[in-house]
Amino acid sequence: MGTVIDSHFLGLTAIVTLGYQLLFFVITALLKFDKVTDFAVSNSVYRKHKFCYTRCIDLGRERIMALSPGGFVCACSHLGASSGTLSVDEWGEDRRFDEMRDNLGKLAVFWIFQAVWVWTVSLPVTVVNASDRNPSIQAQDIIGWIMWFFGLLVEATADQQKLTFKNSPENRGKWCNVGVWKYSRHPNYFGEIFLWWGMFVASTPVLENGEWLVIFGPIFLTLLLLFVSGIPLLEESADKKYGNVSAYRHYKITTSPLILLPPSLYGNLPSWFKSTLLFEFPLYSRSLPQESWNRKSKKGSDAVKHS
Numbered sequence: 498m499g500t501v502i503d504s505h506f507l508g509l510t511a512i513v514t515l516g517y518q519l520l521f522f523v524i525t526a527l528l529k530f531d532k533v534t535d536f537a538v539s540n541s542v543y544r545k546h547k548f549c550y551t552r553c554i555d556l557g558r559e560r561i562m563a564l565s566p567g568g569f570v571c572a573c574s575h576l577g578a579s580s581g582t583l584s585v586d587e588w589g590e591d592r593r594f595d596e597m598r599d600n601l602g603k604l605a606v607f608w609i610f611q612a613v614w615v616w617t618v619s620l621p622v623t624v625v626n627a628s629d630r631n632p633s634i635q636a637q638d639i640i641g642w643i644m645w646f647f648g649l650l651v652e653a654t655a656d657q658q659k660l661t662f663k664n665s666p667e668n669r670g671k672w673c674n675v676g677v678w679k680y681s682r683h684p685n686y687f688g689e690i691f692l693w694w695g696m697f698v699a700s701t702p703v704l705e706n707g708e709w710l711v712i713f714g715p716i717f718l719t720l721l722l723l724f725v726s727g728i729p730l731l732e733e734s735a736d737k738k739y740g741n742v743s744a745y746r747h748y749k750i751t752t753s754p755l756i757l758l759p760p761s762l763y764g765n766l767p768s769w770f771k772s773t774l775l776f777e778f779p780l781y782s783r784s785l786p787q788e789s790w791n792r793k794s795k796k797g798s799d800a801v802k803h804s
Contacts, residue, residue, distance in 0.1 A: 506627040507620075514616045522608035526601060614721065618693055620714035621700040632702045641699025648692025651677060651757070655684040672739055674748055680757040682748075683731065686722045687755050693718050728754060729780055736784035746785075754781055 658676035662668050677684040693715045704711065722728060732754075739745035751764035755776045763775070771777035 506623055510619075510623050511616050515612050518608050518612035518615070522605065525608070526604055614718070618714045618718045619696075620711040621697045621704075624708050624711050625700045625703050628703045628708075630703050630705075635702045637701045638699050641695045641697070641701075644695025644698060645692045646695075648688045648690070648695055650688070652685050652688025652692065655681075655688060659685070672735060672745060672748070674752075677757065680753065680759060682752050682754050683728055684757060686727050687757060690715070690719050690722060690755075723755075723776060723778075724780075728776075732781040733784045736782065740785050749782075753777075 655677050658678060659673045662671075662673045662675055662678075681687055697712060697715045700711065735745070751760040753763045753775055758775070763771070766775070768777075772779070
């Protein structure tokens with residue numbers, strides 16, 4: 498391995514990531530402009546891995562980048578970085594900043610946390626790019642690439658469908674339940690989690706000894722979206738907005754929170770199965786009146802069974 502601060506480029510990529518996030522934090526704080534978050538993430542990931550790969554070439558370890566996890570990430574991140582400004586303009590204001598715009602401390606914590614996320618989630622790709630091992634293509638590579646492509650396809654499709662739904666005047670005041678959103682309440686998060694686990698699987702032929710700790714990257718992302726800044730916040734917001742609408746309650750009862758499943762199947766599954774294996778955690782319904790929610794849940798399940 499080459500040595501740039503450290504043999505796995507971990508220190509280098511941490512500096513690059515922190516520098517990028519610091520830059521965009523300053524922009525957000527000074528201009529009160531919060532439409533750069535997704536652009537900052539994608540651009541940071543792209544620059545970080547492009548530098549690592551270029552350094553690998555300098556050290557005489559050129560790979561077939563188009564067929565490597567790093568190639569996938571760079572291509573995806575470059576696409577996101579190139580179109581980031583357009584997409585945030587189409588989506589509008591980032592509501593995560595509603596309580597942060599006038600609180601510099603909270604804003605700083607958000608950007609520091611985002612830097613940690615960017616650095617952590619891409620650990621498998623960072624270590625692979627820094628490795629001097631170059632085994633032949635194995636089953637894990639193929640499986641990982643398929644997972645990555647499928648996850649990207651689901652995430653991109655979900656984002657586009659929701660954007661189209663949101664921009665239609667006739668859907669104002671409604672929740673998105675079209676396309677892949679019929680089969681998952683958060684298909685974009687399912688796609689994102691799946692593609693990063695795919696990156697980890699594709700990196701396993703290169704990993705050895707302590708390098709296996711890079712599994713912390715996809716684990717961190719999964720826990721973050723399931724329990725912190727992803728699904729819980731969106732479920733709470735939707736429950737407060739639509740919780741008294743019977744059609745929304747039926748949608749929530751019969752639609753998986755994450756994994757794509759037919760409503761007719763999910764609605765017939767017992768509650769213990771949903772909460773144990775399908776991520777239907779109680780915290781996703783904490784903003785609904787519990788007694789009313791239990792009664793609606795039972796009625797919804799009965800309705801599905803008799804439909």
